[in-house]
Amino acid sequence: MIAACVLALLMILTRGQHFASVNALPSASWAVFFLAGALVRTRWLFVFLFALASMLDLGSLAAGTITDWCLSPAYWVLVPAYGTLWFAGRLYGRKHVFRWSTVPRLAITLVVAAFATYLISGGGYYAFSGHYEPTFMGFLPRIAHYYPRSLGTMSGYVAVGFLVLSVVRVLAPRLSAAPSRVHS
Numbered sequence: 001m002i003a004a005c006v007l008a009l010l011m012i013l014t015r016g017q018h019f020a021s022v023n024a025l026p027s028a029s030w031a032v033f034f035l036a037g038a039l040v041r042t043r044w045l046f047v048f049l050f051a052l053a054s055m056l057d058l059g060s061l062a063a064g065t066i067t068d069w070c071l072s073p074a075y076w077v078l079v080p081a082y083g084t085l086w087f088a089g090r091l092y093g094r095k096h097v098f099r100w101s102t103v104p105r106l107a108i109t110l111v112v113a114a115f116a117t118y119l120i121s122g123g124g125y126y127a128f129s130g131h132y133e134p135t136f137m138g139f140l141p142r143i144a145h146y147y148p149r150s151l152g153t154m155s156g157y158v159a160v161g162f163l164v165l166s167v168v169r170v171l172a173p174r175l176s177a178a179p180s181r182v183h184s
Contacts, residue, residue: 037089
C-alpha cells in the first residue's frame, strides 16, 4: 500500500502542469506504471493510476495550463501503452531479486517495454490524433527524436525507485532491531 501511494504521489508531482506539479521534473508516468506492475501487482492499481493520469490531464486542461492538443481521440491508446508497461513490470517483478546480477535483465526489459510503449503511444497519437498525415515514413524520424528521451526518463525513475527500495530493505531490519532508548 505504501508503494502504491508513493507511485501515485510521484505521478501527481510530475505529470503535466497543474497545481501540484514540479515543473522542473519530467513526467514519471511510464516509470510509475512499470514499477506498479513490478512491485504492487494488484490490477486495481492500474485502473486507479490511469484514472489519476486522466484526471490530472483533464484538470490541467480545465485550468488552462495545457491545450487540448494531446487530448485527442488518440488519448485512449494510452490504455494499451500503459498496459504494456504494467505487463512488462509484472513479468520483470516475477524474476526480480535484489542482486546486481538482475540489472542487465532490468535494462533489457526497460528498453523493450519503452520501445513497445513508444510505438503504441507515439504511433497511436501520430495516426489517430488528426494532427498529422499518418505515414510510416513520417513516423520513423519521430522515433529517433522522442524515444531516447522517453527511455532515459523512465529508466532514471525506475533506477531511483529500485535504489530507494534497496536502501529501505537494508535499513528496515536494522532500525526495527535497534534497541529503543526510553529515558525515565
